[in-house]
Amino acid sequence: MEKKKHSFKVFGNEKELLTYFPYRDDCNSQLDDYPIHIEAVGITKPDSNYRVLRNNWNIYTIEYIISGNGYLEYNGKNYKLSSGDMYILTPNSIQRYGAEKDNPYEKIWINFRSKNFIKILESLKLNKSPVFHFPDAYEYLKEIYTLKDTHHFVEDSSYICYKLLFNLLIDIKESENKKVNIFPQYLSDVLAYIDKKTPDPVSIEELTKIANVSQVCLINNFKKHIGETPYSYQLKTRLKLAKMYLTNSDKTLDEIAELCFFCDAFALSKAFKKVYGLSPREYRQSEI
Template sequence: MYNKNINMSHFDITSDIFQLYYPVSTYNGRSPFQLLLASEFANKKNEIFDRKRHLYYTFSYVVGGSGKLTIAGQDFYPRPHSMFILHKNMAHLGVTNPEDPWHKIYFDVDGWLVEELLRAYSLDDSYFFKDIYLEPYFRKMLGLAKNHANDVHEKAVIIFHKILIKLQNQSSYLNTYSTNVKKTITYIKEYLEKDISMQDISGNVGLSPEHLTRIFKKEVGTTPYLYYLKKRIHLAQVLLKNTNMSVKEIASRLGYKDEFYFSNCFKKYTGVSPLNYRKNSENNSF
């Protein structure tokens, strides 16, 4: 457990770097929800975060600045009034624009309730939200971490829940897809356990692969085939966590040619092997 009296703030006059950092606790592996820390910083001109496997969930709100974020093969460009989620056990890379460095407020959380709430609000494979005003909620979370009351986690989960509702409402508003994109998503979900090609996907809606890729990426933010691959990996995660199926059995069920190819694909998108993912899931459960 962190010392609750350690509340750190820093302002470097020579570099103009500003940072508030309030550690709260380390995850105990049992609680459904824990706020681990909250922080605010600005003007880190050389900020780079490159993780092959994130150990918890990070929610970041961009107050100012710009930069590039890569998650699961997708590129995003967080700017003011945007928010991004760094999911647990996933790889990501973030680089601030040194000419216009990020000013961010973020908090780290962990616990099985985090995962369940993300899934309940259909946000378990969502990473980036733009044009959304959430600064008051993030500042409340920052205040909770700073004051570190005995009921900090109980109050934090209420704020967290409100943030998810806002994100889900925006997601529902934005995801008014065209007919061809809706048909593509439905087709992909029906064939997740099959080894299908981009030609199969585009043929289902009667468009060329290039044409479908253009309209799908414009509306969804990723290509149809990458969307298909991500959904397959997510299904594999569910099977690893909730069944006793072997890696070989899961690979066969999902239509991979062998367990080694499946393991390489899984690690590429999650940053961890299937066996280690299962082991980590078991360690973080009751």
């Protein structure tokens, strides 16, 4: 099988603080002996003409944008970069990245080799997009950068760097999960409206007007965040009100059914038993 040719070109000028991590002269260690082999770390402040073209390179690169703006073209997709963004470039990929002409970025970065890092990305499902907005990444990369002052050989820095990068990915994953689970404002508006109207039933058409989304979107997100449909939520709210009347009043089932907007006592009893496992009469007797 023909090996892919690799190339690496840098254009423009840059101010760079760069450190390479060598093996000890008296050591016969290999890449397989360590979870990560740091090639180099650096802080780069380029000019507006700065750009990098890299094809099929056999290293990982993680870069964090400290300030300014830039761009990334990665495996055929384009990304805009700004302060707080971090990106992970994997080996044997097509990479084009650089600084924005009007506001060139400053970045901190690490190049490293690893046999198992891709497995971590895949297990955390962080391999779908290379770019993450995660301002806390700066502290992790800054700590890795300072390893050059205290652990400047591969043998000393490998496990420390691996732990820092692993914790960084865990934090990114938790941050991504929180973004997915953000509670939409329109659901808060819908819940407030239902509570205000209770025990009056509210139609799904009325709720979609409040939310300003489609019925499918409203029902799906209601189930995702609340755990049930709008109809089920309203039904249980009316049944809770019925429980209050059963416990704290002498009203008949017909009266309670009317107050809670059930068509009759039979409909109330059927819904009540389905949800609570007891009929309204059985529930009232158990509370005496």
